[in-house]
Amino acid sequence: xxxxxxxxxxxxxxxxxxxxxxxxxxxxxxxxxxxxxxxxxxxxxxxxxxxxxxxxxxxxxxxxxxxxxxxxxxxxxxxxxxxxxxxxxxxxxxxxxxxxxxxxxxxxxxxxxxxxxxxxxxxxxxxxxxxxxxxxxxxxxxxxxxxxxxxxxxxxxxxxxxxxxxxxxxxxxxxxxxxxxxxxxxxxxxxxxxxxxxxxxxxxxxxxxxxxxxxxxxxxxxxxxxxxxxxxxxxxxxxxxxxxxxxxxxxxxxxxxxxxxxxxxxxxxxxxxxxxxxxxxxxxxxxxxxxxxxxxxxxxxxxxxxxxxxxxxxxxxxxxxxxxxxxxxxxxxxxxxxxxxxxxxxxxxxxxxxxxxxxxxxxxxxxxxxxxxxxxxxxxxxxxxxxxxxxxxxxxxxxxxxxxxxxxxxxxxxxxxxxxxxxxxxxxxxxxxxxxxxxxxxxxxxxxxxxxxxxxxxxxxxxxxxxxxxxxxxxxxxxxxxxxxxxxxxxxxxxxxxxx
Numbered sequence: 009x010x011x012x013x014x015x016x017x018x019x020x021x022x023x024x025x026x027x028x029x030x031x032x033x034x035x036x037x038x039x040x041x042x043x044x045x046x047x048x049x050x051x052x053x054x055x056x057x058x059x060x061x062x063x064x065x066x067x068x069x070x071x072x073x074x075x076x077x078x079x080x081x082x083x084x085x086x087x088x089x090x091x092x093x094x095x096x097x098x099x100x101x102x103x104x105x106x107x108x109x110x111x112x113x114x115x116x117x118x119x120x121x122x123x124x125x126x127x128x129x130x131x132x133x134x135x136x137x138x139x140x141x142x143x144x145x146x147x148x149x150x151x152x153x154x155x156x157x158x159x160x161x162x163x164x165x166x167x168x169x170x171x172x173x174x175x176x177x178x179x180x181x182x183x184x185x186x187x188x189x190x191x192x193x194x195x196x197x198x199x200x201x202x203x204x205x206x207x208x209x210x211x212x213x214x215x216x217x218x219x220x221x222x223x224x225x226x227x228x229x230x231x232x233x234x235x236x237x238x239x240x241x242x243x244x245x246x247x248x249x250x251x252x253x254x255x256x257x258x259x260x261x262x263x264x265x266x267x268x269x270x271x272x273x274x275x276x277x278x279x280x281x282x283x284x285x286x287x288x289x290x291x292x293x294x295x296x297x298x299x300x301x302x303x304x305x306x307x308x309x310x311x312x313x314x315x316x317x318x319x320x321x322x323x324x325x326x327x328x329x330x331x332x333x334x335x336x337x338x339x340x341x342x343x344x345x346x347x348x349x350x351x352x353x354x355x356x357x358x359x360x361x362x363x364x365x366x367x368x369x370x371x372x373x374x375x376x377x378x379x380x381x382x383x384x385x386x387x388x389x390x391x392x393x394x395x396x397x398x399x400x401x402x403x404x405x406x407x408x409x410x411x412x413x414x415x416x417x418x419x420x421x422x423x424x425x426x427x428x429x430x431x432x433x434x435x436x437x438x439x440x441x442x443x444x445x446x447x448x449x450x451x452x453x454x455x456x457x458x459x460x461x462x463x464x465x466x467x468x469x470x471x472x473x474x475x476x477x478x479x480x481x482x483x484x485x486x487x488x489x490x491x492x493x494x495x496x497x498x499x500x501x502x503x504x505x506x507x508x
Contacts, residue, residue: 009496010441012402012416014431017448018424022347022395025421028175028354029345030388031130032071033300034118035079037105037363038325043371044361045121046113050372056117058124061375065367066125066360069381070388073128075177075299075356076118080104082180083136083188087146090114092165101319103188108319115150116162119171129171130299130356133203135179135196136189140203147176147210175215175354177299178203181222181250183232193232197239204243217246217297224251224273230280237284237294246354247281249273250300252364253337254307260466261405264436264500265413266337267344270301274344278351296348298355301341303334303380304364326363330378332478332500333466339383339502340434343419346387349395357384368472376475379468382461383432386480386504390430390457393423398431398445405437416441416497422450429507435497445493445505452507455493458486462501 034040045058052060077085081104089098089111097111115131122129131150133143145158150171152159159170181187182196191199196219204216218240221229233247251273253266274296281294305328328334338357345355361367366381398420404412418433429450435441460483468478483503485496497503 010403010415010437010439012400012441012443014418014443014445015399015448016396016420016431016446016450018396018422018450020396020398022397023350025346025391025393025395026349026353027072028128029349029352030070030384031073031075031299031354031356032360033075033079033356033358034077034360035363036077036081036085036102036109037079037359038327039322039362039369040359040365041113042110042322044363044369047369047371056120057112058121059369059375062361062367062369063121063125065375065377066127069366069385071125071127071360072388073130073175073354073356074122074360075130075132078104078132078180080180080187082132082134085134087115087134087142091116091149091162105325106319107323108321110321115171116165116167119167128175129173130175130177131173132177132180135182135199135203136187139199140206143203144206144210147207151211174213175217176207177217177219177248178244179219182219183226183228184222193228193235194239197236200236201240201243204240208243215246216244217248217299218244220248220250220277222250224269224276230276233277233280234284237281238288241284241288241290241294244294246295246297247277249277249296249298251298252300252302252304252306254303254305255333256307259408260333262407262409263333264337264340265407265410267340267417268410268413270341270344271348274298274348274352295353296351298345298352300356300358302358302364303330303337304328327368328364329469329471330380331467331469332379332461332463335379335383335461335478336434336500336502338380339387339432339461340417340436342383342387343417343432343434346391346395346419346421346432347397370472374472374475376470376472378470379461379478382480383502386459387432390504390506391421392428392430393421393425396420396422402441416443427451427508431493431505431507433497433503435499435501435503438499440499441497443495443497445495447491447493447507450507452488454508455486455488455505456508457504457506458483458495460498460501460503462498466500
């Protein structure tokens, strides 16, 4: 059996646990909103039309922020369509996803839903077909207390208190030729700088996110970030990163090592931002908002997307059914985000319901947890205090896409005030791995939980017909003695340990 040794102590401090790393993403796409979050007439529906069973699962998932309303959708969106009496709201063509948007859910309803879910709302402004004035109008409607035309309109629409949105995305993936209103880096950087400066004239404390590259495979990756920040550095606080992964051509070994690419993306973007900081003699650093990340079988979507039939309302799009292997990758991507929480201050799992999501629903029927639900919910629940990057001694294995990859990756958190700690581990090997974790000066005396996500069939999934096929199971091999934990990680698995 392969072995690994981890060494932990407080000197491995990376940064505080950033609660915004456990964010998600809701876009008006497919059945994410309609027949997902929102389904009037469902047995669990509330007064606003939102499903109560989905709300309970979102709370269990531990989501802290939600990016809304897109995504590609936002680049053609008129926010005014989604406020006011529902009977008066227009139906619009959504060019991003070739669908019909009914606008029955808009800013006010969604903000109320966020409060019920205990989530912070993160708004995206349309810089595709619109610009500075529309962003300012949305800001006034959302955040100004009252006494102006737009804030009084919000009050008249039934929301007396401002939404007080703190975090704003200045457009979405504006480097992408598929994006409505696609711009060059110089064009976008100038627009983002002007829009950001105007928004901060309203409220200097806003946190603004400039669009980074839509993926590391874009030919302008790196150069886009440099050009945008050279123009907008003083106006923005974050630069976005987006990345999606999937198993290709049966290459499971490379897929399980996808987090090595995410690490490359983070380090490249951080280095580029620091280059602009140095050459521009700036004092503060730009943080990263990794506000789209997940496993997504995009190749299959591109093939099916060639077929369009009219303009349907809430069609079934991008409804990937996730396997154990997919969940292990999601768990490893979370490990990478935490390990880089000195620069990654926010992240959004894309998306929340039905569309490449940890939660699935059936109209008029149940909601259930996908395999990817479990590593996200458990990490969000257990991670607290400070992030620690452990020293890991372990062998590697070769991959076609990422070179040699460690068999085991891990991150830990430690909350000094309570003495609680958590360790999150991924085993990429097709074999079990025996791991010893030296706990150094952390001083825990009790192992409270040891949970693993594993199945003999790495492609096992949870479905409508069998919603509990896969789940977390106690890992009975875990033992704490003499300042160390001994645990055997099952093949192709994700594991969480809680210590007190």
